[in-house]
Amino acid sequence: MKEIKHVIVLENQMIAPKMYSMALQSEEIVRVAKPGQFVNLYCRGEARLLPRPISICEINKEEGSINLIYAVAGKGTEEFSRIEEGETIEVLGPLGNGFMIDKSKKRNIVVGGGVGTPPLLELVKHLKGEIDVYLGFRSYPILVEEFERLGARVHIATEDGSVDFKGNVLELLKKENAVGDIIYACGPKPMLKAVAQWAASKNIPMQVSLEERMACGIGVCVGCVCKTKKQDEDDWQYKKVCKDGPVFWSNEVIWDE
Amino acid sequence: MKEIKHVIVLENQMIAPKMYSMALQSEEIVRVAKPGQFVNLYCRGEARLLPRPISICEINKEEGSINLIYAVAGKGTEEFSRIEEGETIEVLGPLGNGFMIDKSKKRNIVVGGGVGTPPLLELVKHLKGEIDVYLGFRSYPILVEEFERLGARVHIATEDGSVDFKGNVLELLKKENAVGDIIYACGPKPMLKAVAQWAASKNIPMQVSLEERMACGIGVCVGCVCKTKKQDEDDWQYKKVCKDGPVFWSNEVIWDE
Amino acid sequence: MNKENLDLKVNIGGVVLKNPVTVASGTFGSGREFAEFIDLNRLGAVTVKGVSSIPWKGNPAPRIAETYGGMLNSVGLQNPGVEELIKNDIPFLRQYDTKIIVNIAGKTIEEYCDVAEKLSHADIDLIELNISCPNVKEGGVAFGIDARMAKEVTREVKRHSKHPVIVKLSPNVTDITQIAKAVAEGGADGLSLINTLLGMAIDIHRRKPILANVVGGFSGPAIKPVALRMVYQVAKAVSLPIIGMGGITTGEDAIEFILAGATAVAVGTANFRNPRATMDVLDGIKEYMLNNGIKSLDEIRGIV
Amino acid sequence: MNKENLDLKVNIGGVVLKNPVTVASGTFGSGREFAEFIDLNRLGAVTVKGVSSIPWKGNPAPRIAETYGGMLNSVGLQNPGVEELIKNDIPFLRQYDTKIIVNIAGKTIEEYCDVAEKLSHADIDLIELNISCPNVKEGGVAFGIDARMAKEVTREVKRHSKHPVIVKLSPNVTDITQIAKAVAEGGADGLSLINTLLGMAIDIHRRKPILANVVGGFSGPAIKPVALRMVYQVAKAVSLPIIGMGGITTGEDAIEFILAGATAVAVGTANFRNPRATMDVLDGIKEYMLNNGIKSLDEIRGIV
Ligand SMILES: Cc1cc2nc3c(=O)[nH]c(=O)nc-3n(C[C@H](O)[C@H](O)[C@H](O)COP(=O)(O)OP(=O)(O)OC[C@H]3O[C@@H](n4cnc5c(N)ncnc54)[C@H](O)[C@@H]3O)c2cc1C
Numbered sequence A, B: 001m002k003e004i005k006h007v008i009v010l011e012n013q014m015i016a017p018k019m020y021s022m023a024l025q026s027e028e029i030v031r032v033a034k035p036g037q038f039v040n041l042y043c044r045g046e047a048r049l050l051p052r053p054i055s056i057c058e059i060n061k062e063e064g065s066i067n068l069i070y071a072v073a074g075k076g077t078e079e080f081s082r083i084e085e086g087e088t089i090e091v092l093g094p095l096g097n098g099f100m101i102d103k104s105k106k107r108n109i110v111v112g113g114g115v116g117t118p119p120l121l122e123l124v125k126h127l128k129g130e131i132d133v134y135l136g137f138r139s140y141p142i143l144v145e146e147f148e149r150l151g152a153r154v155h156i157a158t159e160d161g162s163v164d165f166k167g168n169v170l171e172l173l174k175k176e177n178a179v180g181d182i183i184y185a186c187g188p189k190p191m192l193k194a195v196a197q198w199a200a201s202k203n204i205p206m207q208v209s210l211e212e213r214m215a216c217g218i219g220v221c222v223g224c225v226c227k228t229k230k231q232d233e234d235d236w237q238y239k240k241v242c243k244d245g246p247v248f249w250s251n252e253v254i255w256d257e
Numbered sequence C, D: 001m002n003k004e005n006l007d008l009k010v011n012i013g014g015v016v017l018k019n020p021v022t023v024a025s026g027t028f029g030s031g032r033e034f035a036e037f038i039d040l041n042r043l044g045a046v047t048v049k050g051v052s053s054i055p056w057k058g059n060p061a062p063r064i065a066e067t068y069g070g071m072l073n074s075v076g077l078q079n080p081g082v083e084e085l086i087k088n089d090i091p092f093l094r095q096y097d098t099k100i101i102v103n104i105a106g107k108t109i110e111e112y113c114d115v116a117e118k119l120s121h122a123d124i125d126l127i128e129l130n131i132s133c134p135n136v137k138e139g140g141v142a143f144g145i146d147a148r149m150a151k152e153v154t155r156e157v158k159r160h161s162k163h164p165v166i167v168k169l170s171p172n173v174t175d176i177t178q179i180a181k182a183v184a185e186g187g188a189d190g191l192s193l194i195n196t197l198l199g200m201a202i203d204i205h206r207r208k209p210i211l212a213n214v215v216g217g218f219s220g221p222a223i224k225p226v227a228l229r230m231v232y233q234v235a236k237a238v239s240l241p242i243i244g245m246g247g248i249t250t251g252e253d254a255i256e257f258i259l260a261g262a263t264a265v266a267v268g269t270a271n272f273r274n275p276r277a278t279m280d281v282l283d284g285i286k287e288y289m290l291n292n293g294i295k296s297l298d299e300i301r302g303i304v
């Protein structure tokens, strides 16, 4: 039977302002996890009942551990940031469907924005062919060396211009005349929407990993929906980000919300 | 200004089943505390907002610490029992008025029931003359040696007869033909009521330390009341246990609730 | 006395549940996902999420907000319609030795009756008539806050249903006993309460309500005192069996509701924090009975 | 911009508070005990505990129960009467540079008017008319759940009071905007909301309600979503200034209420857990204003 597990926190370090890297020991998660899936982390604070969904950033087969990278965004993640190595945390996962990896594509474009970047790292490990990673941040890039070590070409945009290109990731894609056969992306919704429009104009198929506020993470509460097209183009339905996603084909998503 | 302090827990040990002894470092409390006063302990668990009032059991001038003895009665005290030495706890106090010690009395009777026993230990240290301590427990006596070390004669009753006299403390008082000039008592209300009636029949003045559910502990919520007589015998009023007590003259208390 | 000879059976509108533990509609899907976490055979009943006669799209996201010890939702009864439920979920649930309660929604009396009628030939045990969803503007809650309308919709649905009908009450009323009495007059076979309170949360950084729908249904441990008070009041006012709910997380919570007069209890929001919550509640009830020498919950039901 | 040139002043019924932070009646006594913990001069106003025309004994103990993230009380407005307040507490509070709001209780319209009249010659700033205490059987809450009676008591108290009158609303109603509108028609100078929800807790070992009075007023962080929703609804429905309360513990909570439309905020149950809660709330409001470049709360009040 599935259950929430108490797992050991092997590492929990600040890697940038308000940004932490956490390693969790769990052979069970490692055994089945795929790039683009996420886990539910649970808070100790009794005032906070709902799980915090966090994407899997790396799956370390040898160590039997997974890596998560999370931003301190509120009370729950603030609580996580104070956990010391060796303590335990309650976790459920892996959850959701990961990226639908197409190894036949020769030229892969990977687009990340801010804390949407982490799940792309494990993804890149599974891609074949050329990989161009376009990342946008407010001011502190993360994971750049890690992507480079995997042989990807990394292109960086920062809003304040503190590193490399000053501007957003779409402007960077345009400026560099990015070309590819497929796009995998994760980041804030406005960024995904903008890139999806660009991809559509270039006729490049694109997968997006979405975020939404969740109550269960396992598909029962119908809380975490995104608007998607049905077979007949005019009609639409709400799909569950946690269970039907978090990865969707961008042309399925209705962005107008 | 007064404030809730984070103090260090010097000791936190089980002394009997579900019964713990906790030492807190606080020069400030030690400086002003009196026998029969209590402190508010606050929970970490966010679900539990209200303070847990616990009587001061001993005031250690040299160590600058106080001792508390508490039973695990519910979620809050259960939480306290898991605190490790060296950690901190939030505390406010001392609160309430202690016993009104009358050193002119030659023969002191001290009556304790269960977890009502602890505050009597510090009291006994301040009494002059002969001291007879009558204690009633369900089955595990506590603090017996401590009272004896102070030179008091200790008489014990247990409900299940596992130690000494089998029965309650009133029966013990009667059986031993207890005599004295004053009684100081703390314990469950039915016990206090019964002993108070006996004391009245013997014309011995008696002080009782009461318990009531509290929200503030500082006299503002008017939650923790006990029914007391007014000057004119027929009339009555609710007094605050936390601020007007917790110690009252037994003939002031109206026991019929 | 041991765990085996405890009598946990309860009777709701003529249907016997083997134990008093069910789930709150909308917090358990149709049970499929939870079958991976717990043995559904151990539940007295599974209450499936609200269905309407045709598919409902529900409200825009965000639909979820966390609050101190609770949560808000504005799902708005998104569901694939009763026919889909009958085709896919009922056969799945019937594999298990547990009763099936179907929560039904509608915007008009006709819609409610339509669902009830469609369910009449389905292999289910009880209908739970939801007249209290705060997330649907037309109908839904309107029926739950007006005694006359509550009585009418109950009577009509009873006429169209082959199954016993439990009516689920809204807590967002001045006097819940008045609605309970009206529904009893309408012929309800049981009551369930409470549905969610109406609440709100604001994102102070975006300066907007967190929920796209502005307000939402408030549930979880935070609301338990209100739920318990209402179950107590209603149990004193009418003699129908009550499924009590609102913040139940432990066996001790469940015992509080039973002492207040509930026949059965439903675990809701607690399922999100702990998918085994229903089992913990059931085990906790048994433990309390053993520790207190209680053979049947009838000994303590409503004695407060 | 720095802390000094923030404009925190608010106007309630013609009375200017130097900042929007006051306390919830009954959670602060008359301020005397809190003067040992905080500088009362920093409060926009002190709202003293409810007083009646003659002393009230209140309800039997236990009067307090803890719940998940909240508490219940059934104090029942124990108070020494308005004359005692005028003699002892008002002169004490007047030593401080803060406004004085006196919360008044009564069982009949005559009793309410009597208190208001007696206060007319007292050196206070505002009267808060409590028509919503769930712990007093006669009168009290009855006025708060009936629009007609709420209007009438407001009108009569206004006639007898020299001070502006804020009316404190009960949340235990189907539609709080209806009561708010009635009270506005009755001539109220402001509103405060919410009073406590009606709740209950049971001791499963003694198999009895924890409160001697069976039910009690439910307050604390747990109830914030209901309070915020009601403040939002009422702010949209009437144009009177609102003192928002219900679970406020931090500056962020206070900002939520102000975004929902509250003119001022009151800190209640939080005072019991943290005697400095009012100061934390005030400092938190200022910090939010500084971080977001807000000079006056008028810029954000009610914009949600
Ligand atoms: C599928 C998925 C994957 C994610 N992966 C990552 C990741 O790898 N790294 C990372 O830093 N963040 C990630 N997030 C966002 C992360 O879940 C939130 O930042 C986090 O829940 C905030 O919790 P908090 O208690 O700190 O914030 P609070 O604002 O105090 O949280 C209050 C409530 O809102 C919810 N919430 C707040 N912000 C978000 C958000 N952006 N998305 C979803 N729920 C939110 C919380 O879960 C909680 O229920 C992911 C979200 C989703 C849905």
Ligand SMILES: Cc1cc2nc3c(=O)[nH]c(=O)nc-3n(C[C@H](O)[C@H](O)[C@H](O)COP(=O)(O)OP(=O)(O)OC[C@H]3O[C@@H](n4cnc5c(N)ncnc54)[C@H](O)[C@@H]3O)c2cc1C
Binding pocket: B038, B050, B051, B052, B053, B054, B055, B056, B069, B070, B071, B072, B073, B074, B075, B076, B077, B078, B115, B118, B119, B210, B211, B212, B213, B214, B246, D065, D066
């Ligand atoms: C003045 C005073 C002195 C006390 N001194 C001691 C002492 O020295 N040692 C000791 O073991 N106990 C003492 N108590 C009792 C102690 O306060 C309770 O046992 C404790 O608060 C229970 O908390 P809990 O969270 O474990 O129980 P829970 O039942 O989970 O508590 C729930 C709520 O009820 C209150 N409560 C429960 N039982 C009592 C009670 N008997 N009296 C008052 N409030 C209660 C709690 O404070 C809390 O607000 C004293 C009580 C008072 C009023």
Ligand SMILES: Cc1cc2nc3c(=O)[nH]c(=O)nc-3n(C[C@H](O)[C@H](O)[C@H](O)COP(=O)(O)O)c2cc1C
Binding pocket: A215, A221, A223, C024, C025, C026, C027, C049, C050, C051, C073, C075, C077, C103, C130, C133, C168, C194, C195, C196, C217, C218, C219, C220, C221, C223, C245, C246, C247, C248, C266, C267, C268, C269, C270
């Ligand atoms: C996400 C969610 C969805 C819900 N959907 C329904 C529903 O479809 N029908 C219904 O009658 N109640 C619904 N409810 C209300 C619950 O069944 C229950 O009455 C309420 O949540 C109180 O119980 P709890 O505090 O244990 O969750 C829903 C509640 C939640 C949290």
Ligand SMILES: Cc1cc2nc3c(=O)[nH]c(=O)nc-3n(C[C@H](O)[C@H](O)[C@H](O)COP(=O)(O)O)c2cc1C
Binding pocket: B215, B221, B223, D024, D025, D026, D027, D049, D050, D051, D073, D075, D077, D103, D130, D133, D168, D194, D195, D196, D217, D218, D219, D220, D221, D223, D245, D246, D247, D248, D266, D267, D268, D269, D270
């Ligand atoms: C112990 C206690 C006593 C109260 N007494 C009064 C009162 O005398 N008059 C009144 O109008 N409200 C009274 N209230 C209600 C509060 O003023 C406030 O409306 C309510 O508690 C909600 O705010 P909170 O959640 O911040 O406490 C009392 C509340 C508590 C907890």
Ligand code: FES
Binding pocket: A213, A214, A215, A216, A217, A218, A219, A220, A221, A222, A223, A224, A240, A241, A242, A243
């Ligand atoms: S979070 Fe519950 S369905 Fe997705």
Ligand code: FES
Binding pocket: B213, B214, B215, B216, B217, B218, B219, B220, B221, B222, B223, B224, B240, B241, B242, B243
């Ligand atoms: S506990 Fe608040 S007055 Fe005693």
